[in-house]
Amino acid sequence: MEPAIETINLTKRYGSLTAVNKLNLKVERNTVHGFLGPNGAGKTTTIKVLVGLLKADGGTVKVLGQEVRGDRPDVRLRIGYMPELPKFPKHLKGSELLDIYGKMCGMTPKERKEQIPKLLEMVGLKGRERDFVGKYSKGMQQRLGIAQALLNEPELVILDEPSLGLDPVGMVEVRELMKEVAKEGVTVFLSSHLLFEVEQICSHVTIIHRGVSVASDTLENVSNKLSGPTILEVEVAELSDAIVGAIKELPFVSNVWQENKRLIIEIKSRDDVRSQVSQAITKAGGIIVSMNWRGKSLEEVFMQLVTKS
Amino acid sequence: MSSAERRFARNPRWMDRFWAVVKYELLWNIRKKKFLGMLIVAFALSTVTLALPVIFSSFANISIGQNPNFVVGGGGIGGLMFFLFALVTVMNTISGEFESGTIVLLLTKPVSRTMVFLGKLFAAFLTLLATYTVLYVYMAIGGTIVYGPQNNLHLLPINLFGSILSTFVWVSIVLAIGSLSKSSMIVAIGAVAIFLALFIGAPIVSMFSEQAWVLTYVPGNGASGYIKGLGSQTPYTPGMAVSTGTDNIASNLINYILYPSANVTFFNISTLPRTSPQWIELSTEPLSIFLLRSLMVATTYIAVFAFIAWYAFRRAQVLE
Numbered sequence: 001m002e003p004a005i006e007t008i009n010l011t012k013r014y015g016s017l018t019a020v021n022k023l024n025l026k027v028e029r030n031t032v033h034g035f036l037g038p039n040g041a042g043k044t045t046t047i048k049v050l051v052g053l054l055k056a057d058g059g060t061v062k063v064l065g066q067e068v069r070g071d072r073p074d075v076r077l078r079i080g081y082m083p084e085l086p087k088f089p090k091h092l093k094g095s096e097l098l099d100i101y102g103k104m105c106g107m108t109p110k111e112r113k114e115q116i117p118k119l120l121e122m123v124g125l126k127g128r129e130r131d132f133v134g135k136y137s138k139g140m141q142q143r144l145g146i147a148q149a150l151l152n153e154p155e156l157v158i159l160d161e162p163s164l165g166l167d168p169v170g171m172v173e174v175r176e177l178m179k180e181v182a183k184e185g186v187t188v189f190l191s192s193h194l195l196f197e198v199e200q201i202c203s204h205v206t207i208i209h210r211g212v213s214v215a216s217d218t219l220e221n222v223s224n225k226l227s228g229p230t231i232l233e234v235e236v237a238e239l240s241d242a243i244v245g246a247i248k249e250l251p252f253v254s255n256v257w258q259e260n261k262r263l264i265i266e267i268k269s270r271d272d273v274r275s276q277v278s279q280a281i282t283k284a285g286g287i288i289v290s291m292n293w294r295g296k297s298l299e300e301v302f303m304q305l306v307t308k309s
Numbered sequence: 310m311s312s313a314e315r316r317f318a319r320n321p322r323w324m325d326r327f328w329a330v331v332k333y334e335l336l337w338n339i340r341k342k343k344f345l346g347m348l349i350v351a352f353a354l355s356t357v358t359l360a361l362p363v364i365f366s367s368f369a370n371i372s373i374g375q376n377p378n379f380v381v382g383g384g385g386i387g388g389l390m391f392f393l394f395a396l397v398t399v400m401n402t403i404s405g406e407f408e409s410g411t412i413v414l415l416l417t418k419p420v421s422r423t424m425v426f427l428g429k430l431f432a433a434f435l436t437l438l439a440t441y442t443v444l445y446v447y448m449a450i451g452g453t454i455v456y457g458p459q460n461n462l463h464l465l466p467i468n469l470f471g472s473i474l475s476t477f478v479w480v481s482i483v484l485a486i487g488s489l490s491k492s493s494m495i496v497a498i499g500a501v502a503i504f505l506a507l508f509i510g511a512p513i514v515s516m517f518s519e520q521a522w523v524l525t526y527v528p529g530n531g532a533s534g535y536i537k538g539l540g541s542q543t544p545y546t547p548g549m550a551v552s553t554g555t556d557n558i559a560s561n562l563i564n565y566i567l568y569p570s571a572n573v574t575f576f577n578i579s580t581l582p583r584t585s586p587q588w589i590e591l592s593t594e595p596l597s598i599f600l601l602r603s604l605m606v607a608t609t610y611i612a613v614f615a616f617i618a619w620y621a622f623r624r625a626q627v628l629e
Contacts, residue, residue, distance in 0.1 A: 071423075
């Protein structure tokens with residue numbers, strides 16, 4: 001199966017400024033792919049080319065296996081897109097807007113009748129659907145933006161900063177929603193400046209800086225390649241061979257060293273495995289005094305890449 | 310049926326999606342405060358047109374004479390109204406979407422840009438059709454009450470068609486400016502400037518140059534001619550006045566239906582102080598040619614400016 005998104009040498013210029021420079025991007029299907037970069041890196045420009053709002057100056061863009069060149073409503077029929085801080089026509093009511101967008105997507109009246117209330121409830125706008133969009137707060141408009149992106153049950157959802165303007169509860173809700181959407185086999189391409197958000201929901205990540213991709217792989221590989229393996233330091237009251245043996249038997253451990261009463265454990269995975277390590281030490285008769293991570297977070301990796309390039 | 314199956318089964322029909330765009334635009338048109346304001350002004354002006362003779366005649370203590378041609382013979386919507394309705398209806402149609410950022414979501418829906426453009430144009434047509442219908446019916450009822458039974462009321466749809474065609478000349482000009490500039494301010498200033506230039510320039514050209522024929526080919530009121538034998542023939546009017554130009558299609562259509570074999574004569578008027586004007590005949594042509602030319606000029610303007618608007622819209626990139 002062809003990738004959900006593929007760009008080859010994508011270039012976009014604004015006058016003398018090259019916003020995206022020969023970008024090669026591949027987003028595999030059924031993944032949640034994070035698109036990271038500092039402000040002005042070219043994230044939104046890339047997304048606008050993907051959805052047909054901007055024309056590329058060079059390179060090839062394929063979305064769901066189809067080349068995006070010129071006006072392609074047939075491609076847009078299969079994708080859902082939410083722009084950064086979406087702007088809606090203020091003269092329409094929330095439900096009216098979704099109904100019109102649903103019609104544009106070719107949804108039958110029955111489908112719209114089923115899907116719209118479900119989505120409004122999902123994004124927390126139930127009860128406000130008869131209000132004019134002009135009366136919605138920024139957070140509510142953001143939620144409506146997510147609802148319209150999911151309306152046509154797309155194969156690919158492209159979200160540009162979906163948490164922008166949301167309160168902390170809303171941000172958590174959106175993250176959970178994205179996880180749910182991904183579980184249904186939808187590919188999610190998510191641009192965000194919130195590294196913890198990407199870290200929590202993305203399986204893959206591309207980091208872009210000054211229009212160039214500086215890293216693109218699974219989240220784990222990107223972190224591991226740049227920061228080396230994750231290290232867990234555990235200090236125990238009394239170190240024994242039984243404890244070292246128990247740690248070595250754990251499937252996610254690649255190596256173990258001893259430094260006085262401390263164990264330096266090299267972890268293959270980026271998952272939080274502290275409880276398993278703690279359980280293994282306790283079972284082997286050890287008493288844990290302290291436990292510390294010595295790995296780089298995505299934020300550190302990101303900063304390292306951006307500063308280097 | 311699973312969501313994936315529903316997706317693949319979905320085969321949107323062109324007409325359904327087109328109507329969605331029309332509904333989107335139509336709701337915007339009729340909920341615009343500017344448009345509602347314009348409608349109120351139009352009704353107020355129509356009411357004044359109907360009520361003033363009644364008020365004056367009651368003050369002067371004379372009865373109003375019967376005028377069976379009031380509605381079809383000129384009691385309709387005039388050039389300024391065509392321009393204002395066009396401006397208010399489509400001023401923000403394209404530029405407003407770009408300025409507010411709402412174009413982003415509209416253009417990322419599975420509708421082609423051509424469909425969006427046509428939908429917007431059709432919504433403007435429906436808005437004007439509804440507005441003019443209500444206004445003409447209002448004038449017909451009012452005219453009958455004030456001036457007695459009206460002749461040729463069956464020609465009101467022709468009046469309506471001509472008025473919409475005249476308005477669409479301005480609609481296409483306004484849309485083209487909006488599509489090229491993507492700024493409502495430039496649309497308003499540009500359109501008003503063009504209208505005023507023609508409104509002020511036309512009489513000057515007509516009065517001081519012998520090239521009044523030029524006015525036949527510009528939007529607006531055009532050049533005036535007369536149908537001899539119709540209307541009042543006095544030293545000041547050698548017959549019924551008719552005008553070329555894109556604003557007079559409705560009256561030209563009705564005149565042609567009522568007087569198909571009439572001829573239109575153009576004059577050069579020479580005036581000296583304290584003397585009657587001297588009418589020097591320039592040319593005469595059949596009313597059919599006169600009408601055909603104004604129809605062709607109007608449709609050419611509509612086609613050219615609508616094409617410019619469509620082309621600019623299709624190629625527009627959404628930067629913001």
